[in-house]
Amino acid sequence: MSTDPAQAPAPEVPMCYRHPGRETYVRCTRCDRPICPDCMRVAAVGHQCPECVRDGNSTVREPRTVLGGRVRNRPxxxxxxxxxxxxxxxxxxxxxxxxxxxxxxxxxxxxxxxxxxxxxxxxxxxxxxxxxxxxxxxxxxxxxxxxxxxxxxxxxxxxxxxxxxxxxxxxxxxxxxxxxxxxxxxxxxxxxxxxxxxxxxxxxxxxxxxxxxxxxxxxxxxxxxxxxxxxxxxxxxxxxxxxxxxxxxxxxxxxxxxxxxxxxxxxxxxxxxxxxxxxxxxxxxxxxxxxxx
Known part of the structure; x- marks a missing residue:
């Protein structure tokens, strides 16, 4: 039995996980969720979503001096x-x-x-x-x-x-x-x-x-x-x-x-x-x- 290609379901268009009405074919390189241009954050490789960027920053230790002070540029x-x-x-x-x-x-x-x-x-x-x-x-x-x-x-x-x-x-x-x-x-x-x-x-x-x-x-x-x-x-x-x-x-x-x-x-x-x-x-x-x- 043959299948009529015209009757095959159309592939689902991915929508931004934060903006459901926006089509997008870009995904977060960390969590693989679809993200629109407004949600894209440039990463070392590809783009990341805001949540992954926030989670990544929370695990990065702030640079401190030998006496424990946070490194600041402005006195x-x-x-x-x-x-x-x-x-x-x-x-x-x-x-x-x-x-x-x-x-x-x-x-x-x-x-x-x-x-x-x-x-x-x-x-x-x-x-x-x-x-x-x-x-x-x-x-x-x-x-x-x-x-x-x-x-x-x-x-x-x-x-x-x-x-x-x-x-x-x-x-x-x-x-x-x-x-x-x-x-x-x-x-x-x-x-x-x-x-x-x-x-x-x-x-x-x-x-x-x-x-x-x-x-x-x-x-x-x-x-x-x-x-x-x-x-x-x-x-x-x-x-x-x-x-x-x-x-x-x-x-x-x-x-x-x-x-x-x-x-x-x-x-x-x-x-x-x-x-x-x-x-x-x-x-x-x-x-x-x-x-x-």
């Missing part, structure tokens, strides 16, 4: 910190009361009819906001010099540390170093006001040295920079040595934890060290507040 945190400092400085120029409202001041709690001021009276934000302020312009050339030096140091050191540490660790390093400097000032001289990112910058100095030693690079340049700045700190009046030393010590402690954490428990050790340092700063702040009462 976003450094640029953000510089922008915040510059914006705060512009606010100082616009409002004469801006510095007094946000500068670092340990102060004293309220007593009887005397109003309280500073961190001791609950203005905890001063521990960090003071690190984004600088000497006002109306105090001669020191005003612009203060912020220019700190921002220069942040721009030189920040991108390199942010790259090797990663954005999260770098942010923790900067913020806790800034707070560490202000906490030491609060302990030693609670009634002395202070402004500046110098505590955070000294923390970066210390971290640059520690990380440099860990990676086996020449650290003589940063040692010279630390020494010369400490000489200036203890030589000239009007400079908060407490902020500089506090930031330097805090940055060094964090950097050692970040740089020398065991590889297998790297993230856990780094997170734990950050939490311990933050907790210690909280305790020291509470102690300083109790002493001011």
């Amino acid at each position: 976003a945190v450094t640029l953000t910190l510089i922008s915040l400092n510059v914006l705060a400085y512009l606010a100082e120029l616009v409002s004469p009361t801006f510095v007094g409202r946000f500068e670092m001041l340990g102060g004293m709690p309220a007593r009887g009819r005397l109003p309280g001021i500073g961190v001791a009276d609950g203005e905890w934000y001063r521990l960090i906001t003071g690190a984004f302020l600088h000497v006002p312009m109306d105090q001669g050339g020191l005003g612009i010099t203060h912020i220019l030096f700190n921002m220069w140091a942040l721009w030189v050191l920040g991108p390199q540390l942010e790259h090797v540490l990663g954005r999260a660790r770098f942010t923790v390093l900067y913020v806790l170093s800034a707070i560490g400097g202000n906490v030491l000032l609060y302990l030693v001289a609670p009634l002395q006001p202070a402004v500046g990112a110098s505590g955070a910058i000294f923390g970066l100095f210390a971290a640059f040295f520690v990380v440099g030693r860990r990676l086996g690079v020449d650290t003589r340049g940063i040692v010279f920079l630390i020494v010369i700045n400490l000489v200036f700190t203890f030589t000239f009046s009007g400079i908060s040595w407490e902020g500089h030393v506090g930031g330097l010590v805090t940055g060094a402690v964090l950097a050692v934890a970040f740089a020398y954490a065991p590889r297998r428990r790297q993230k856990a050790v780094q997170v734990a060290a950050s939490a311990v340092v933050a907790g210690l700063l909280v305790v020291l702040t509470a102690v300083a507040t109790a002493l001011a009462s």
Whole structure:
């Protein structure tokens, strides 16, 4: 018996699995599902569907530095910190009361009819906001010099540390170093006001040295920079040595934890060290507040 070719069923036209109304003769090289031009993703061989591309990317390990930071091309945190400092400085120029409202001041709690001021009276934000302020312009050339030096140091050191540490660790390093400097000032001289990112910058100095030693690079340049700045700190009046030393010590402690954490428990050790340092700063702040009462 012969079969009439005219009566044979027509072959089924494949339709895109994501767009059923679209004909297509292209299939995903991984799952063999039909895909239309809108769903095609160029692969090493042929094309893949969006799901296979997503599944493939989820199994690819992100490149990381030896200290655990994700490899990034843009120093976003450094640029953000510089922008915040510059914006705060512009606010100082616009409002004469801006510095007094946000500068670092340990102060004293309220007593009887005397109003309280500073961190001791609950203005905890001063521990960090003071690190984004600088000497006002109306105090001669020191005003612009203060912020220019700190921002220069942040721009030189920040991108390199942010790259090797990663954005999260770098942010923790900067913020806790800034707070560490202000906490030491609060302990030693609670009634002395202070402004500046110098505590955070000294923390970066210390971290640059520690990380440099860990990676086996020449650290003589940063040692010279630390020494010369400490000489200036203890030589000239009007400079908060407490902020500089506090930031330097805090940055060094964090950097050692970040740089020398065991590889297998790297993230856990780094997170734990950050939490311990933050907790210690909280305790020291509470102690300083109790002493001011």
